[in-house]
Amino acid sequence: MTTAALPYWRLSSFYLFYFALLGSTAPFLALYFDHLGFSSARIGELVAIPMLMRCVAPNIWGWLGDYSGRRLAIVRFGAVCTLLSFSLIFVSKTYAWLAMVMALHAFFWHAVLPQFEVITLAHLKGQTSRYSQVRLWGSIGFIITVVALGRLFEWLSLDIYPLALVLIMAGIVISSLWVPNAEPVQSERIAGDGFLQQLRSPGVLAFYACVGLMQLSHGPYYTFLTLHLEQLGYSRGLIGMLWALGVVAEVLMFLGMSKILARFSVRRVLLASFLLAALRWVLLGSFAEYVWVLLFAQVLHAATFGSFHAAAIQFVQRSFGARQQGQGQALYAALAGTGGALGALYSGYSWNALGATFTFSIASLAAFAAAVIIATRMQEDRP
Template identity: 40%
Template sequence: MKSLLFVRSSFSYFWYFGLLGLIIPFLPLYLDGKNFSSEEIGEMLAIIAATKIIGPTLWAALADKTGQQLGIIRLGAFLACALFTFLFWLNDYWPIVFCLAAFSLFWNAILPQIEVMTLNSIRKSPKIYARIRLWGSIGFIFFAVITGELIEKFSSEVFTYVGFVILFGLFISTLLVKQSRIKKSQITKTSSITDKLFNVNFAVFFIAGLLLQLSLGTYYSFFGLYLRDLEYPTIAVGLLISLGVVAEITIFIYAGKIFKYFSIKSILIFSLIITSFRWFLMGHYGDIMIVMILSQLIHAASFGLYHSASIQFLQQHFDPSQQNRGQAIYIGGVYGVGGGIGAYYAGTLWLEGSGATNAFDMAVLAAFVGAIFTLFIKTNHKNI
């Protein structure tokens, strides 16, 4: 892979996941600063997650028909940035909900296209993909730490300023990327995507992923508020989340070697089981710093390892011309439905912090049941 192509792809991942480094730990704090209740925050985050069901699927269908992934990425980045700026002037529940939902509708549509373009450019090499993807993790860490310090010094309103800078950087990065060409022979001989979607292996894989995202709902929605209630300093939010991403980066670096020795199925099962244990530790012993550090290190499996294995599964399961739709359907259903349900129920169970343990126990159960579902994936492919 040429160095310039590597840099351009890595730059896009840096900004895209840098925004996640802002949203995951600090959006709940920002909304809490607007005096919304935990139930309202859960509803808002569930609505945002639900946009992943619609946006990526519609845009992916257009990308598969036109082959213009790059144009869609650029348009999505521009509209996401433009819509996000309205947060500078909004304070009420419904206006903020509509603003965040509209922004998220376009922002979430970008990722499947970036993933497919990157994988096409690198010939689906797990080793090179992992190296590019880790720049997303670096962006996540950078903005999580910087934003934590800025909020500590100023206020939660810093969220909107940092968000605008990141989204503008993302848009600029899309102008530097070039779309690789796919040979005609790669995109004409394909089977029906319906057959692939109703395949038993995909159904089991899909449900397991949905349950994992449901379990992550409590963490993504209330981790910052949880640490605040446990009297951790604000900067600890960014640092602890960044620790999890450091572990994630380590996994991405060695993902290529891991896939040589373990099957996709075994990696998925391991990730789900240890994630279930992670939520137990966090929910029952969150006031112990060493336990929180351990639970964050497990993020290497909860996201990094599971994500890498999922990408490999999707690449093997869908034909080249189905990749955009396959990625979008998976992201929409798993991240949208699973994340939305997880955020909503976490909000109903949280009860301004008094129900934190119950919310994490729900996450424990969801991840464990996901592991049970994964046991039923048939190993009919040499790498699965």
């Protein structure tokens, strides 16, 4: 397939806006709730709610996408409903109302990405090594947003934060209307197998368990890193650039992933990603006051997200047939959501009581446990 046949910019624009939204929530959502006066426990709960919805929503929408084949319609519907439901945040800022808004908009937001991943891979027509070249624009959207908002919140009040999110959500809606549809080609090798049968293939369940552990380990990072660095004396502008540094490293990793996956097996890439994650959380929890350590820890985002996600997407794509791709991607999203929600909850309850070092140490143990599972339960695959 030639580059001209791939709707590269249409696919890339969607990833840019979708992950721009993540770039506006991951570093700043907890900061906004802190600005509203909520305790660390309540912040952990509010951040966990969208992740809990990620456990349920992708499976519902994934089944519907596989059953109907109308994946792009689901993407567009989910994007519009995400915008409309989040706009309810302007009505009230009470805990109960914010919890409802977090749950409602997340139910639709998490319908979008797993189905879009299937559409993207269908456009690539089996050339999964090119996935990273499209997906890197999501990382660029994250970088632009996190740096811009970091600087903006040095000048203006966090009261404008919900408006910034609504504008980005409108970009997701517009970009979804620009994307052409595509359906995965039926695979003769596993087309006749059901989803549960494919799920019981060697190493698949072990992989999904490790997805949950990896996202659990990210709980303190996504929930409290910004507050952690503020308490250490870093400015919001610098914090935004530190978040961006991690995603720049992720982008560079995505650019090289096709060569890496051509040389090394998915199992080895995943194993390295988990071990480096375990190291990263120790550094952030215990040594973040040293700038050079903090810079190195953020560069490790190339492994804890970049190489992990690219290898995981390739593993899911090759492990399921065309009619089960949506469910395979949805289960990946759901278990990531389960792990992320548990990570946000435990870190919310332990942050003030036990401190940053202990909280990040739990994260490191979770990542190391995933490395052990991959090393012992996943079979070596051909690169």
